[in-house]
């Protein structure tokens with residue numbers, strides 16, 4: 311029986327039997343409270359770490375490595391700013407800087423997003439929008455906390471360029487430039503060079519706006535490490551087990567395991583660096599008209615060595631569960647279990663419940 315349930319039952323029992331003895335009643339109530347605390351803390355842990363979790367995964371939810379945050383942001387984060395019409399302001403506009411991390415809306419990712427918020431000292435807010443969790447920081451003082459992190463643990467993908475433009479903007483705002491027309495012009499010039507450019511309200515303002523030249527993209531790739539990679543995989547990686555019809559196998563099927571990381575060609579150097587860090591993987595060029603490259607690891611030996619590395623570096627949220635399923639599938643392949651009908655059924659059951667098929 312779980313400790314929490316045991317304490318709870320003793321507490322209830324004590325409360326019923328000792329209705330006339332105040333001290334015993336207080337002890338019983340405390341037992342019930344203890345039971346509640348005990349069971350919620352167990353739930354919190356099992357939220358992220360299922361029973362089959364690896365022994366060497368840390369269970370300390372607060373031990374978030376700073377590179378995890380950078381890796382996650384390189385995958386699914388953004389730095390942006392809005393120039394909003396505000397007739398009450400002297401210059402007619404106000405400027406808002408925004409940092410945002412997104413993750414698919416499911417219970418596992420919610421826990422992960424909470425960890426990110428805790429990491430930054432509880433700043434910012436979490437909202438659910440169209441099936442996605444958004445962790446957003448907008449307050450200027452809080453954006454400085456964000457900036458400090460990414461100066462210390464710099465981004466590796468092309469987002470580094472957007473971040474550096476975001477820092478330019480923050481610098482201008484620190485000098486109150488956004489309160490003067492001259493300063494606002496500079497801010498609009500940065501905005502014009504940003505990923506999304508100017509919206510229709512700003513297109514005509516001021517008429518002589520020239521987009522700044524974007525800063526060069528010079529990532530310090532020697533900073534790349536497995537903590538960063540684990541979180542980058544969390545966002546832009548995928549673990550796949552695929553059944554493939556093949557008459558050469560007795561059961562008519564074989565199973566292909568593969569790890570993939572997708573990235574636009576603008577950040578291609580990052581994929582190349584991952585390949586040299588791992589000593590594994592090959593690049594698949596985008597199909598015609600597309601710009602997204604795919605780093606693929608699909609030979610079983612490379613997958614084994616990848617798993618040996620990633621077992622020491624934690625993934626979070628739903629992707630952690632996908633990783634564990636993938637790992638279980640690979641373990642079956644490792645012993646040729648997929649060539650037996652039982653093993654193949656086991657792998658089919660894993661596939662039916664992983665990645666986009668997972669139910670929360």
Ligand SMILES: [Ca+2]
Pocket residue numbers: 384385386545546
């Ligand atoms: Ca991404």
